[in-house]
Amino acid sequence: MNGPTLQKTAVDCADELPGAQLEHPFGPDWEVFKVRGKVFMLMTEVPGRPVVILKADPGEARALREQNRHITPGYHMNxxxxxxLEGGEGVxxxxxxxxxxxxxxxVVARLPKAVQPVDPQTYGSGKPR
Incomplete structure (x- = not known):
């Protein structure tokens, strides 16, 4: 998958998530997706390469980085x-x-239950909230 396709795929997915909103708090070069005011995805270009920056469980993040050279530590993030994510083989x-x-x-799991747009334990599983 190339970089522009990577970003379009990420946007298409984010657009389907309940409560997800696109903002540009850092200017036009950064697309920031939030749920209830909390960031879950950022997109920009890193020296001409389109990238998608995502939150991940630390253990899973480490495993992903070890398994795929197109997955690296979060750019400008913890x-x-x-x-x-960069476009490339295996992505x-x-x-x-x-x-x-x-x-x-x-991100949703860390929100107060009263403002969670979905139940993070059952979302996508076919079980009701």
Whole structure:
């Protein structure tokens, strides 16, 4: 998957997530996706390469970085809790969608229950909230 396709896939996934909103708090070069005011995805270009930056469980983030050279520590973010995806071999639509959804659910799980747009334990499983 190339960089522009990577970002389009990530945006398409984010657009389907309840309560997700796109903002540009850092200017036009950064697309920032939030849920209830909390960031779960950022997109920009790092020296001409389109990237997607996502929150990830620290253990999973480490494993992803070890398994795929196109997944690196979060650009300008906490390296333990964020990853950066670049387009390339092994980065496919299903992986991007899964990582975007996982990032969203990690953020939703930390919100007060009263403002969670979905139940992070059951979202996507077919179980009602």
């Amino acid at each position: 390296k333990k809790h964020w990853i950066t 496919h639509k299903e992986l991007v969608s899964e990582l975007v959804t996982d990032s969203y659910l990690l």
